[in-house]
Amino acid sequence: MASSVPGPIELPVSKYDQSSYWGRVRHCAGISDPTMLFTTENHLVNARKIISDYRNGILKQPTPEFWKAKKQLDSTVHPDTGETVFLPFRMSCNVISNVVVTAGMLTPGLGTMGTLFWQWANQSLNVAVNAANANKSDPMSTKQLLTNYTIAVSASCGVAVGLNKLVPRLKNITPSTRLVLTRLVPFAAVVSAGIVNVFLMRGNEIRNGISVYDQDGEEVGKSKKAAFLAVGETALSRIINATPVMVLPPLALIKLQSGFLKGKSMKIQNLTNLGLISATLFAVLPFALAVFPQRQSIHVSKLESELQGKTTKSGQKIEYVNFNRGI
Incomplete structure (x- = not known):
């Protein structure tokens, strides 16, 4: 990220207003x-x-060239080390x-x-991305990571395989409902693993608290309640992020298979499925990422x-503090 470049002057967080939802959408898309x-x-x-x-x-x-440079660094370079992150x-x-x-999962x-292979591949990608972009000032041990x-x-594998075996045994549901539930099994597996992973990766924050700051950027102290809110919102964001990508394409495919794709070859159906997933990722993901x-x-x-009753350096009573939610 651009923050890896040293200097006494603070960089603007974004070209867009991060207090507004639309501003965060545009930032995430960038x-x-x-x-x-x-x-x-x-x-x-x-x-x-x-x-x-x-x-x-x-x-x-800031100039147009400045914003382009910041975008290039934010999307390519690690914020702590300044090194180029491995491309994938x-x-x-x-x-x-x-x-x-x-x-693959859908x-x-x-x-x-x-099912086991693609759930393993998804979690392996998640761990690799997290490790490549992790905070290097407080690195996780190899044992913790493993x-x-x-x-x-x-x-993820347990939920996916378990639900795949459970859904066919459900009684008193229509074949169409059973088909929808089957197609949503990967969503349930990804969400379950995502929530578990968030609380595991950030358990120390809940136990020890995270730093909260006054309006001048001075640290007021550490708060476990703020940490629980930050981790909880991040876990919820995993559900929100996964929902459009893991729910919309399979439901749309079911509709298409009963109409336009009926009788078409598996090659055409798979290409359509890939197109639906790609379109959803590109179009909807920034909106999901920007919720919090x-x-x-x-x-x-x-x-x-x-943490209550404290004052700033200028003697002003502190009523609000801010904190970094994390990702």
């Missing part, structure tokens, strides 16, 4: 823009110079990488081995008693 995959090392060298000029006061105001795990490759595993008629990976894979703001404000009355 950092996940697949065209940023064409960014070369020469582009990054030039982008770092532009950002450095701003952070050191040479460039007085960059934010700019997020949509393309997910098209492959999502298409392929109709997968057997047990196919433990979380094993539990996430076990959860990255930085949030909360009244101190909702936090621990020791």
Whole structure:
């Protein structure tokens, strides 16, 4: 990210207003823009110079070139190390990488081995992306990473295989309802594993609390209540993010298979399925990602008693603090 470039002047968070939902949608669409995959090392060298000029006061105001440079760095470079993230795990490759595993998971008629393989592939991709983009100032140990990976894979595979065996045994439901439930099994598996993974990966935050800051950016203290809110919203965001991609394409495919695709070859049906998934990822994902703001404000009355009644350096009573929700 652009924040990896040193300098005394703070960078603007985004070109768009992050307090508004539409502003967050436009920001999320920018950092996940697949065209940023064409960014070369020469582009990054030039982008770092532009950002450095701003952070050191040479460039007085953000320009179109500044915003382009920030977008290139935010979608390609690690925020802590400043190193280029391996291509498949960059934010700019997020949509393309997910098209492959999502298409695999949503392929109709997968057997047990196919279900296990694609759930494993999805969780492996998630762990790789998280590891490649993780906070390097407080790295997770290899043991913790392997433990979380094993539990996430076990959860997704267990839910997927279990539901695939359960749905056919359900009585008093119509064949069409049974078909819909079968197609939604991958959604249930992905959501279950996603929630488990969030609480595992960020359990220390709930136990120890996260930093909350006053309006001047000064740390007020650590709050476990703010941490639980941050982790809870992140877990909920996993459901929201997965819903359009894992629900809309399979339901649309069922409708098409009873009409336009009826009698068509499996090749045409699979290509249609891939097209539906790709279109949904590109069009809907930024709207899902933008539901919760990255930085949030909360009244101190909702936090621990020791964080209440404090004042800023200028002596002003602190009523609201803000914190970074994380992703």
